[in-house]
Amino acid sequence: MSTLLQVEALGRTFGGIKAVSNLSFSVTKGQILGLIGPNGAGKTTVVNLVSGAMTPSSGRILFAGEDVTRLPPHKRARKGLVRTFQSTAVYSNQTVRENAYRGAFLKLYPGFVAALVRTPTARRMEGEAAELVQQLLEWLDLEDVADITAGSLPYGFQKTLGIVIALAAEPQLILLDEPVAGLSAEETDHVRDTVLRVRERGVSVVVIDHNMRFISGLCDSVVVIAHGQELAQGKPQEVLRNQAVIEAYLGTGYAAAHAH
Amino acid sequence: MFTSAILAQVILNGVCLSAIYVLVALGFTLLFGIMKIVNFAHGAFAMLGGYALYYLYAEFRLPYPAAILLASVGVAACALVLEPLVFRWFYQKMFQSMIGLLGLNMAIVFTGVIVFDVYERSIPPVFSGVVRLGPLIAPTDRLLIVGIAAAVLAAFWAFMTRTRYGLAMRAAAQDVETAETQGIDTRVIYLLALFISIFMAALAGGIYAQTYALSPFMGDRPLMVAFIVVILGGMGSIPGAALGGILFGFAESFLSTFYGSAVSSFVSFGVVIALLIVRPWGLLGTPE
Amino acid sequence: MTASIMRKMDIPVPKVALSSATGEGRGGWRLSALLVLAVFLVGWPLLLPNPFFLTVGTLIALNAIGAASLHLIIRTGHISLAHAAFVGVGAYACVLSVMTLGLPYWVGLLMGAGASGSLALIIGPIVLRLTGKYFVLVTFLLGEIIRMVFVEWVPVTGGSNGIFGIPTAHPIVSTPHGQYYFVLAIAALCIGLCACILSSQIGRAMDAMREAEQVAECAGVPVIRLKVTIFVLACGLAGVQGGLLAHFLRYIDPTAFGWVESLNLVVMNVIGGMFHLAGPLIGTVFLVAFPEFLRGYVELQRVIFGISIIVVMAALPGGMVEIGARTRDIIAGARGRKR
Numbered sequence: 001m002s003t004l005l006q007v008e009a010l011g012r013t014f015g016g017i018k019a020v021s022n023l024s025f026s027v028t029k030g031q032i033l034g035l036i037g038p039n040g041a042g043k044t045t046v047v048n049l050v051s052g053a054m055t056p057s058s059g060r061i062l063f064a065g066e067d068v069t070r071l072p073p074h075k076r077a078r079k080g081l082v083r084t085f086q087s088t089a090v091y092s093n094q095t096v097r098e099n100a101y102r103g104a105f106l107k108l109y110p111g112f113v114a115a116l117v118r119t120p121t122a123r124r125m126e127g128e129a130a131e132l133v134q135q136l137l138e139w140l141d142l143e144d145v146a147d148i149t150a151g152s153l154p155y156g157f158q159k160t161l162g163i164v165i166a167l168a169a170e171p172q173l174i175l176l177d178e179p180v181a182g183l184s185a186e187e188t189d190h191v192r193d194t195v196l197r198v199r200e201r202g203v204s205v206v207v208i209d210h211n212m213r214f215i216s217g218l219c220d221s222v223v224v225i226a227h228g229q230e231l232a233q234g235k236p237q238e239v240l241r242n243q244a245v246i247e248a249y250l251g252t253g254y255a256a257a258h259a260h
Numbered sequence: 261m262f263t264s265a266i267l268a269q270v271i272l273n274g275v276c277l278s279a280i281y282v283l284v285a286l287g288f289t290l291l292f293g294i295m296k297i298v299n300f301a302h303g304a305f306a307m308l309g310g311y312a313l314y315y316l317y318a319e320f321r322l323p324y325p326a327a328i329l330l331a332s333v334g335v336a337a338c339a340l341v342l343e344p345l346v347f348r349w350f351y352q353k354m355f356q357s358m359i360g361l362l363g364l365n366m367a368i369v370f371t372g373v374i375v376f377d378v379y380e381r382s383i384p385p386v387f388s389g390v391v392r393l394g395p396l397i398a399p400t401d402r403l404l405i406v407g408i409a410a411a412v413l414a415a416f417w418a419f420m421t422r423t424r425y426g427l428a429m430r431a432a433a434q435d436v437e438t439a440e441t442q443g444i445d446t447r448v449i450y451l452l453a454l455f456i457s458i459f460m461a462a463l464a465g466g467i468y469a470q471t472y473a474l475s476p477f478m479g480d481r482p483l484m485v486a487f488i489v490v491i492l493g494g495m496g497s498i499p500g501a502a503l504g505g506i507l508f509g510f511a512e513s514f515l516s517t518f519y520g521s522a523v524s525s526f527v528s529f530g531v532v533i534a535l536l537i538v539r540p541w542g543l544l545g546t547p548e
Numbered sequence: 549m550t551a552s553i554m555r556k557m558d559i560p561v562p563k564v565a566l567s568s569a570t571g572e573g574r575g576g577w578r579l580s581a582l583l584v585l586a587v588f589l590v591g592w593p594l595l596l597p598n599p600f601f602l603t604v605g606t607l608i609a610l611n612a613i614g615a616a617s618l619h620l621i622i623r624t625g626h627i628s629l630a631h632a633a634f635v636g637v638g639a640y641a642c643v644l645s646v647m648t649l650g651l652p653y654w655v656g657l658l659m660g661a662g663a664s665g666s667l668a669l670i671i672g673p674i675v676l677r678l679t680g681k682y683f684v685l686v687t688f689l690l691g692e693i694i695r696m697v698f699v700e701w702v703p704v705t706g707g708s709n710g711i712f713g714i715p716t717a718h719p720i721v722s723t724p725h726g727q728y729y730f731v732l733a734i735a736a737l738c739i740g741l742c743a744c745i746l747s748s749q750i751g752r753a754m755d756a757m758r759e760a761e762q763v764a765e766c767a768g769v770p771v772i773r774l775k776v777t778i779f780v781l782a783c784g785l786a787g788v789q790g791g792l793l794a795h796f797l798r799y800i801d802p803t804a805f806g807w808v809e810s811l812n813l814v815v816m817n818v819i820g821g822m823f824h825l826a827g828p829l830i831g832t833v834f835l836v837a838f839p840e841f842l843r844g845y846v847e848l849q850r851v852i853f854g855i856s857i858i859v860v861m862a863a864l865p866g867g868m869v870e871i872g873a874r875t876r877d878i879i880a881g882a883r884g885r886k887r
Binding site: 346349350353354355356358359360361362363364365366367368369370371373374480484487488491495522525526529530532533536537540541 | 627674675678679681682685686688689690692693696699700807808811814815818819822847848850851853854855856857858861862865
């Protein structure tokens with residue numbers, strides 16, 4: 001069981017406010033980790049730090065043994081670390097297929113000059129990427145809508161498309177940023193199934209959300225944060241019974257009333 | 261070189277320039293903040309204000325206060341006439357407005373060339389005397405201009421902070437959609453904003469024409485400065501436009517008097533560039 | 549979420565498809581259109597050897613280089629108001645190489661492109677980190693600073709008098725026909741380069757960056773590096789236009805490279821269509837030819853031109869390429885209904 005992602009004492013301060021402090025967790029190959037916390041807990045900041053959209057004020061991030069703390073997002077993608085987005089997650093004016101192609105940039109792009117001149121290598125890469133896109137679309141049953149404009153699809157579709165874009169980069173680990181926000185119960189279950197299938201492909205997943213039920217029904221391990229700090233870590237069942245976690249989510253009154 | 265007399269001149273000059281720039285910048289930022297249009301015809305309306313003042317004051321010999329007021333109101337009324345024809349097509353469409361209003365600028369300026377001819381004119385001064393205030397020898401004319409500009413700006417400030425419509429406009433300048441949901445009638449606000457904005461531009465044009473000279477192409481420079489000042493202050497920010505206008509006016513007065521206009525431009529532009537690289541949302545704007 | 553699940557839930561699966569930005573499947577139509585265009589561009593001076601028309605044609609070809617190269621920058625999501633300044637840098641660099649250093653014309657052109665490209669390489673990494681309107685303003689100011697350098701650096705640039713008596717590129721190209729074909733050939737190469745970039749995977753990455761920069765970056769697109777590369781290339785091409793322009797007009801006027809001229813290049817793009825290479829080309833023809841052919845008083849010409857800009861922008865917010873897209877949709881709709 002090798003460690004794929006290691007976050008050590010991660011911290012980020014915004015002009016005096018500690019959005020995240022002293023956060024540590026790790027993800028092993030093939031694991032699904034949940035990062036959960038109430039709104040304002042700092043989850044978005046954590047995603048941005050791990051994906052490279054922001055640099056931490058303190059701490060380290062190790063991916064596949066390498067220190068990626070100061071690496072920009074496109075270089076982390078090269079190493080196999082990608083993410084989805086909560087809003088503006090897809091290219092709304094493009095077809096589903098084109099969206100997938102754009103996600104497959106790493107597989108498609110042989111370098112500036114080679115792409116311009118369309119060397120044999122470039123052409124080969126285009127062929128391989130076409131295969132990958134086709135395979136992905138079939139695997140996630142999006143063949144029928146492949147030529148539909150992404151923006152005209154229902155919201156649930158677009159969320160799945162976001163995951164397709166991430167998968168097209170052939171990653172080792174995907175950060176899912178609030179993948180079920182705004183979805184119905186049925187759509188949420190479908191996302192859950194998709195994530196499990198993603199794991200079957202050998203891709204690790206970190207799911208960030210505030211929906212306790214969704215996270216505990218999906219993840220092997222859960223990290224709960226509030227006010228930028230870790231409240232608890234461990235298996236979903238253990239964490240759910242944790243006093244501090246209950247307080248953070250449901251208030252001290254509920255916690256006191258249900259304490260046992 | 262830095263005698264008190266010259267310094268006093270520089271300050272007075274700075275006040276004049278600032279007045280012109282603030283008037284133009286406020287109108288420009290109002291149009292951007294509320295309707296999201298980049299009014300590249302703003303300078304053209306200033307130019308019209310200059311010519312209107314010329315005709316009303318120098319040709320028809322109306323008393324000065326009436327002339328300048330009527331001139332500005334007249335030009336603003338023209339803008340209202342143009343509203344359904346031109347402006348209305350570009351509300352909330354930034355790029356289209358830039359180009360479309362550039363077309364309007366071209367149309368107005370060259371109509372001006374046809375009607376007024378290319379040669380520069382000047383507007384005769386209202387008062388020919390000077391006033392002594394300590395070390396300062398100020399042409400009475402200049403003081404009059406500053407006084408009028410100050411009065412208009414004070415009225416603007418009062419309108420924006422004390423009246424219902426003023427507050428509605430400030431709300432719309434921040435966020436037009438939210439303002440709409442609060443029940444503010446955007447049609448009225450847009451027309452009001454356009455009127456006030458062009459009124460101030462025309463007034464600035466009149467002042468500019470009195471201070472410098474009048475020609476159909478005179479609007480280019482105020483437009484350029486408005487553009488810079490508004491982005492310097494933060495697009496859509498009313499206090500930002502005022503602050504930017506004052507800073508720019510004084511900087512230009514000071515630098516061009518002591519170091520020449522080339523250095524003045526170099527330095528001001530360089531400073532604005534540096535500021536934007538470090539703080540792109542301007543002095544008083546909000547980071548997105 | 550999949551189509552089959554949608555059907556189970558009785559959600560209608562949308563049927564509207566959009567022709568993709570990369571224009572797959574329209575290759576045959578495009579090639580024949582290009583061929584017709586090429587024949588026209590080469591052939592008309594032989595049928596209509598009017599020196600005035602040839603001058604207009606040459607000017608259109610020259611400006612097309614600037615408009616098309618600016619188009620590359622716009623496709624990455626930035627609008628530059630300094631592009632005419634880069635044309636000027638190229639013009640001065642080329643002319644000074646030829647007249648002061650005595651270098652051959654081709655080297656001069658390369659120096660022109662190199663000078664503009666180098667300047668772009670210096671300011672690009674800093675300035676391209678700015679978004680939207682801030683980039684517009686900074687390039688606007690930089691363009692003005694560069695123009696002021698042209699006017700103030702008298703020992704090198706000749707100051708506000710500019711440079712006169714520039715020789716033509718080569719004795720062969722000193723006739724109106726020669727000039728036209730020479731400029732046309734180089735313009736075709738430059739615009740061809742732009743077309744190759746845009747239709748390759750580079751173009752796909754550029755569009756991705758422009759439409760959703762963060763999503764693209766997380767897919768591995770090296771955003772800043774690519775923006776700078778395109779910016780340097782585009783400004784280099786602007787430098788080529790400058791070198792060609794100087795030897796065509798045979799003088800350099802330093803005030804011809806200011807924000808007004810840069811804005812003209814932007815107008816060519818916006819009015820023609822910002823997101824397709826045909827846009828700036830159509831826009832260039834419109835902006836350069838239209839005023840020339842409005843016979844009558846010069847000022848009235850400009851007034852009518854200004855009004856027509858208003859009308860075009862109001863009616864076709866996406867630019868004139870919309871005419872092409874809309875007619876295509878109408879035809880497709882008519883065909884669809886026939887079945």
